[in-house]
Each structure stands twice: as C-alpha cells, then as structure tokens.
Amino acid sequence: MLRTIAGKRYYGKEVVDQEAKQFQIIMREVTELQGSSNLNDFLPVLQWVDFQGLEKRMVILKKKMDMFFQNLVDEHKRMRSSASIQSVNEVTKMTLIDVMLSLQEIEPEFYTDEVIKSVILVMLLAGTETSSTTMEWALSLLLKHPETMHKAWAEINKNVGQARFLDESDLTKLNYLQNAIDETLRLFPPAPLLIPHESSEECTVSGFHVGQGTMLLVNLWTIHRDPKLWVEPERFRPERFGGVEAEGYHYQLLPCGVGRRACPGAALGRRVVGLALGALIQCFEWEKIGESEINMLEEAEIVIPRAEPLEALCKPRQTMINLLYDL
Secondary structure, three states, rough: OHHHHHOOOOOOOOOHHHHHHHHHHHHHHHHHOOOOOOOOHHHHHHHHHOOHOOOOOOHHHHHHHHHHHHHHHHHHHHHHHOOOHHHOOOHHOOHHHHHHHHHHHHHOOOOOOHHHHHHHHHHHHHHHHHHHHHHHHHHHHHOHOOOOOOHHHHHHHHHOOOOOOHHHHHHOOOOHHHHHHHHHHHOOOOOOOOEEEEOOEEEEEEEEEEEOOOOEEOOOOHHHOOOOOOOOOOOOOHHOOOOOHHHHHHOOOOOOOOHHHHHOOOHHHHHHHHHHEEEEEEEEEEOOOOOOOOOOOOOOOOOOOEEEOOOOEEEHHHHHHHHHHHH
C-alpha cells in the first residue's frame, strides 16, 4: 500500500532507515489508540479533565501524522518540479501522491494538501489491516474445509492453468473463489461494527428515537449470522452465493457498508484479496499442522483479527515450481 501511495517501502527486514522507523512507530500508536475505549464518550463529565489522557495523545499523534504526510507530499512536489513532465508521467513511476498532485494542478481549490493527506490516511488505515485480516480468515476457513479449497484450486486450474500466474483479468472468471471470499466476509467481516456514524439530526431507527449528534454503530456481525436472513448462518458454505440462491442475499451481505457512506476502497480490497488468496491456492498445497482443529476464536478489536495467528504447512505445487523458481 505504501509503495502505491508514495513509491516507498517502509516494512521488511532490509528496511532500516530512520524515516521507516518513524512511520512504523506512528502506525503502532494509531492502532493502539483506535482500539482504545474512551470513557469520555460514555460519561461526558470526564471530558472536563480528559480522563485517561486519550484526547491529549490523539492531538499529539495527529500533529506527528500530519507532519509526516506533509513531508511526503512536499517531497513529491520537489521531485515533480525538478523532473521533466515526461518523466513525471511515466507509468512505472506514478504514485497515488503524483496522481493527486496532477489533479491539484487542475483543481487546486478542491485537491488541497489536506485532501491529499486525508486520502493517504484512509488508504493506510482502511486498506491494509482489513485486507490482510480477511485473507487470514479465508485461509483458515479453507483449511477447515479442504473440499472447498480443492474446488477453488480446480477452478483456478481450469481457467488460468499452470503455465502462468493468475492476474487481475482472471478474477472475473473465478466465481467460486469470489464466493468463498464473500462467505468469509459474511462470517468474519473485517469491521464487525462498521465505521461509526453520527446522526446529523433527530431521527427514528427501528422504532428507537435517536438524538442529534448520537454515535451510531451497526452490528454487522449479528446481521450476517441472523437465522432470519440466512440459511444455516453458522456454516461456511460459499455455494450460497452462486446461482438463484444468491439473489436473495444481495442486500444482506454488507461487509463494506452500503449507500453513499459505503467504503470507497471496496473494489480495490476485493481485487487485492482475490489476487493474493488466488495466488496462494494456485501455487501451494496447504495443510493443517497436526490433527488438532484450527482455533477460530476472534479478538475483540475494531478490525476483527484471529485470537491466535494462523499457522499452516504449505509446499509448492509440482506444476508451479518452475514459475516460482523464476521469481
């Protein structure tokens, strides 16, 4: 995601520079504060003294993040001003910041630095952990249901083959793989309470009066497992999203929200998860470690991770060894 945004790599064993370390520290603080429960929201009287000190920490972190992202934007501005127009527009060198800066030249009143920094922040917070968590849950479910794993592999083998790696253009042909991802998102939505919303005016929701300025949370986890809405809601069954049966579930699967406030990165997320998970299935044979069942307990956080990181055995498929060797 960082390479898409800024053309830089801040993670990996080979990354040791100070800028990368600073970014890693900032993101760790962001993750920690995101998962913190703020008692001030429940007992407004505590806001007078900033009980727990969360507000102060958030203000300090906001300044650090703003400065870091502004430095990235300024760095790309300097690079663009010193480079020729032709080199700036080379596809291999274009980043998200470059694209936003190009739009800033056309509509400076709209694509301000603040807007660019906001887009960067959303991409990092909503576009990384959600995708990796979904892939981990999907692989966990496939390991628990090897017959489903085999069906996904057979589909990839039929539509892509073994002479090349699958790419983005293949995803539209891999319906069963997409169904398996949908079923994963149903059982383990990455944001089980979606993103908090706030009522702009007084309203009534399902017979309950909601005052203006009230924080609203949607219990998506419960909706996705409601027996009134789903047949065998606790069962992992990708087939439910295929054929005629899928028509009844069109507005009941809401992992990314719905309407004007739905996640704008939903399409990108599906492509990332589909490509990564499909490549893992295409290239490797997967097995559980030992005879014990895979622990499917969840951790109670904003993004719903596994309570224990997934551990599994994999070995390259014999038909893919030559391709993997050439990487």
